[in-house]
Amino acid sequence: MKKTSRFQVTTRIAALTLAAVALLFPAASPAPAAGLINCVPLSLTGGSGACWESVWVNGAERRMVFPQEAKEFPGAIHSARVGRFYVMAPQTDTPQGALPFRHDHTVADTNFTKLRGFLVFCSEAGITSGSCETATPSFPLARTVNGQTLKSAEAIESAANSGLVTLLDTGATFVATIIGN
Numbered sequence: 001m002k003k004t005s006r007f008q009v010t011t012r013i014a015a016l017t018l019a020a021v022a023l024l025f026p027a028a029s030p031a032p033a034a035g036l037i038n039c040v041p042l043s044l045t046g047g048s049g050a051c052w053e054s055v056w057v058n059g060a061e062r063r064m065v066f067p068q069e070a071k072e073f074p075g076a077i078h079s080a081r082v083g084r085f086y087v088m089a090p091q092t093d094t095p096q097g098a099l100p101f102r103h104d105h106t107v108a109d110t111n112f113t114k115l116r117g118f119l120v121f122c123s124e125a126g127i128t129s130g131s132c133e134t135a136t137p138s139f140p141l142a143r144t145v146n147g148q149t150l151k152s153a154e155a156i157e158s159a160a161n162s163g164l165v166t167l168l169d170t171g172a173t174f175v176a177t178i179i180g181n
Contacts, residue, residue: 088103091143091151117173119141
């Protein structure tokens with residue numbers, strides 16, 4: 001019987017936790033940004049409704065708006081029409097998200113409204129070589145790779161292609177809109 005490593009157990013727990021949290025965020029048509037509150041305090045108080053969180057897009061911080069009503073996706077979702085939503089360790093002293101752990105988000109561009117969540121963990125090779133830095137060793141969300149932040153999808157995908165980070169598909173797909181310049 002194959003032994004499961006602590007790293008594998010941690011990544012599985014994190015994926016399930018993120019998938020459960022993603023289900024708390026509603027999926028419907030985008031709501032206007034005016035009057036929205038940040039999702040972090042809303043989620044901490046047990047409130048519900050439309051809200052926003054920050055997200056990195058090509059090194060710039062933008063707002064991602066979550067709509068108010070939950071709706072199931074009708075039928076199959078074609079992967080070509082779904083963007084990647086990366087969750088990694090905070091890139092600054094102020095995390096973009098707080099639950100279920102402190103984290104930041106990165107997306108490739110603003111053309112997608114359907115996004116699929118991926119956790120960005122330092123791989124064993126990244127940790128062993130010292131190329132990938134985590135915020136907490138017991139929960140190895142990637143903070144930097146080769147001293148570079150992960151504020152762009154290109155940086156994350158390059159690190160994944162090099163084997164320095166592991167992208168864990170959470171299976172969570174949701175609707176959100178990126179706004180701002």
